[in-house]
Amino acid sequence: MTRLLPLEQRLHSHTDEDALLHRLRRLPRRVQQVFLLSRLEQLPFAAIAERLDLSVHAVERHMHQALQGTQARSDSFASAAGHWYMRLQNPQVSASERIDFRRWLDAADEHLQAFHQTELHWRRLLAPARQLGQDGWYRQGQAALSLGGCSIAVGLGLAALLAMAYWV
Template sequence: MTRLLLPLEHDPRPAELHAEDALLHALKRLPRRVQQVFLLNRLDQQGFAAIAERLDLPLISIERHMNQALQTARAPGDALASIAGQWYVRLQSPQVTASERIDFRRWLDADPEHLRAFHETELRWRSLLAPARQLGHDGWYRQGRAALSLGGCSIAVGLGVAALVALGLLT
């Protein structure tokens, strides 16, 4: 009787590709606007101020969206990684103050784990490049407000039709 050396469900792809697939899946689950802000920054290398102006959003929204995108790559429940990610995004903002930079330096120097977490955040940021290229391969994110998903529009149209039917205007 012969035995199989590999289980039937064995996937020959390296673990690195599985990690990229997981990151891509996590990015796809983000709201469309968050994806758009992330891709404009990551792929087109636009700064926060340029993205804010292009999409007519406040800078704080851009920071929040970028933080949300970066957090997709961290382990759930890792509070230190979350804080490091927030610092990483804040330091890229044109609104960061000298006082905040000093606070960051104090935080970084307070514990060797902080430096490790920040370094891992930088590595996470780099790991998002390949999935970002896949997500934005067709350039949809460059289309301004039209880039928002049609799912929300479909829901709005459906609710509008339902309201008209309920009011008896459409029979």
């Protein structure tokens, strides 16, 4: 294994953060919003669900989508670990589900390694999340539409008006 010098480590870390930020930006806007409310505001799933008029299950799904969508590789172990990581964040997780998780974790060394990698990945997402949410757009509740989506709607509206004017 090659050993990186401190400057090389910082450059490598910066490149990793840029890649994670790029992956976060590629996620659907609502997924980004749920993720940022959880990660930056540290809101529990129930509070996010109430704020955005979603079910707690939908919040959990969005969080899992954010986690999976930002990972460089996705295999069955990583996917299962991501599912368990988000499920355990949900206050509605039952005691029997916690037992099932423990059984899954103990079933194979690969499960433990995948879960550990998921935890490390989650920590690495904080800096890119801060960049993505720096202007606070995600706090706007229901109004989390992308500018691109608004531009398309405005463009279609103008096209419809022009078409109506043409036919009149």
